[in-house]
Amino acid sequence: MAIIRCIDMHGGHFEVTPDDLSPGFSELGDYFFVAIPEHRFYIDDVPLAEVLHQGAAVWAWSPGFYAGEVVAELISQDKLIASYRLDVSPHATKLGRESFSQMIDEILSFDANLLFGTEHAQTKIGIDGSSTNPHLQYSRLRQYGAQLITACTRVTEKPLTRLRRERTQANANHVKRLDQQAIRKALRDPAALSFLHSSAAPSCAPDQVQFDISTVFNDLDHPANQTLACTLIEVMRRCRQVSLEFQAQLNKKDRESSTRSALAPRLVRRIEYLESLYGSLRRIQRMEPFRSLKNSSLSAAGLNAVSAHPVYARAYRFAWYTLRSGWMGDTNGESLWISPTWEIYERWCYVKIVEQMRQRYPQLEWVGEYPSQRVDCIRWIGKGTDFEVSVWLQVQCSSFGEMPYKGFSSISRQRFPDIVITLESPEASRFFIADAKYRVSRQGVLEGMESAHIYRDSLRWNGRRPDCVVLLVPKGGGVSGVESDDYRRTNGVGVVVMGCGDDAVVVANIWDELGSPLTATME
Template identity: 40%
Template structure:
């Protein structure tokens, strides 16, 4: 349906048209410039990862076109062509890394290595997606949103089937009735009748009934009730889905509005939030409507019991509703990856985190005599996104991912600080001996492979070398990590690092050299 038009400066190899899902259209590249064209002029809008694209200013007569500028991300992107509010076609677009970087094979190898270490380091909020698992307890609100959006329609349809044919249970009760309304009696009825003078007089002619007393009988009655274990369990699941939806509306709106500033290296969440808010509001409305219909109003309490799960499993409609609801609410991203997909971090951030994982592994292998833990030592007085720390015989090595160096000591000169503004280097390695002698090195990861870009990136190495302090100590060395330092070989020499206090080091997955 849609054709692809490349604009000036775009790399070659772009596809001529996009094909409908489930087929994947490849050939797109990050930081590329494309126009998605509808030659028929019937499509009203094109949405990529919930963000409506801007119309292209140079659309030809009789057609409509939209500009798409992929940011710093690589992976699979979801897109839709819409007429009004209705999606008339869905697409899966594959975006490759910038060819000036290390290439798609290398990027995929970094993602796989990160996944094996810690899946949370892979995921982000960029439009590109990757396959995720469903084990462990890790979670974040965007994963919760995507799982809810993906599974809520099937859950709502399954609830409709339950509403049409709800499970009921038989409830045995007793009721006091006059004689002319008695249809069935049991031993209990006989026992109470013999203790009631008015009833006894009715049964035995000749006995005089008390004045004003009416003969009544305590009879059994069997009724149907929708307050069953299965309905209680399903009501608890639907209520949990509704609570999750309302929580996501609050949390994600706060995150999206806090990320409304334009950034050259990240995609703005604020532009995608209106569509995602519309989805959540619709799910909230539909769940509320179904919880107001029988059997759920008849349920006295929401609870999940073993009896309820057995009853749910015995009924295909209930089992289907439970399965869909569980998939919408389940936790976990680890384990073997499956068909479920989630958003990635930008390519440069994937490289930064991969460098941390690879360096941490090298340190652990090189210093196997240390007892390693995945934590930040409290006495370092530092906040970081991730860390590994090894200690033995009075020596401690710590590697930190994006530690914070606040501006000036802030009352704690024993920790990290900056003599200028606050800094957040990518990786810092701290070497301590006997708790007194402390040395630290800084590593800045730059996902670039052009000489001009490398030399420009050295500015950050200079800044970190001159501005960062830890317990009063200056940086021992500031190193630039890059996929191809061979374009500036002088940076990678020991002499250069010793002389200038900064330098470069190549960092690339093994697949690039194998």
């Protein structure tokens, strides 16, 4: 068993064992794995650099802004020696593990598209629904690809056949029995006719006379083989599609970010795996029974034959596992990469605010939509007879001189505030902005207040300034003065603590303070 020793940032030592979930890792921490000679250590397809630490060779690793399960691999001479599961917890001063797990569950229940991203950490997923993306497709190809190859190889060792009768030409000395059709044809051939009479002398040698006989042989062009060949082609096509998607992302220059993990270094190894998997499937496709098939297609007869044969059923099952879509429902042993912790917090805040606004205005008809091609742009609209309340996530505020987007504009450069609430009615309009910041320290909160001031001064909705701009933080106490109601009422900006309790009500209460006409009518 390839057990690796790890040293944490405080000098503590602990062991990481293959396949078991290994705790002890934290977001933004520093860790050193004791290096094994002639081996390489990969964290989510990225090789760790070997450095010296206290005189010993180690692999250095520092998790970024992410939390969840991270996959690590020990490689020697391009062969996998062991796999590890590293459990990275969220930063202790910002979010506890239970709070973070609750946020993930609530986002999943609201809209799973808001959760998944490209960070190193993963979370367990289900198999329901029709949503998919290249990363989900790759994850399933990677998880089930080796098992599919093994299952298909067993199929090639002893493929299913069916008896097939065919008319062939055979020399007289090889014929044992003639049917009526063969006799009728032989009667029209003088050379063959001489062999049918025992008293007649053959006019030529037996190997020079041929009879048309019925032959029975095992045919590989079987419905089960056709069905399996069809799924094999689809898996190969999926490999190519995902590889091309990754290649396009690799060629697209990533914008450097201190809060997101770079994706490009991981794509290189993933493309190599997809090409290797495609090559293995292509070699199987050139073997029997697949090379003898006249066509490949799904059929009821083929599916029945596959389900009745354990080896074929296993190959078909793993092919289907690699091709299926969906990530909802109960977890099924699969996992998928998620967004950074700060983005998860931001989107969770949006989910909770939408819930609060729907509770505030239950008589409105609420509907969610993606008004643009950007996945992170969502609008929930509550429509009434004379009122319309909208809650936006990452709405585009067009830069100065450009056409406003849905009424949103900026008097400086283009901006994307995290959460925007608007109300439009014949009596009044309201424009409220909430900016989620995954920060708790005094310096972090004060730096985050910069965006609140910029949004208050530069953003417009139908020419209207924001009525209020607040900063949302997971824990309070960093700068207690700016969390007070008096500070917010006096300056039009402030900080609101929004954790996993009932803090979302505070945002709804601030919205009510702005004087919603509909709220007044309800009261």
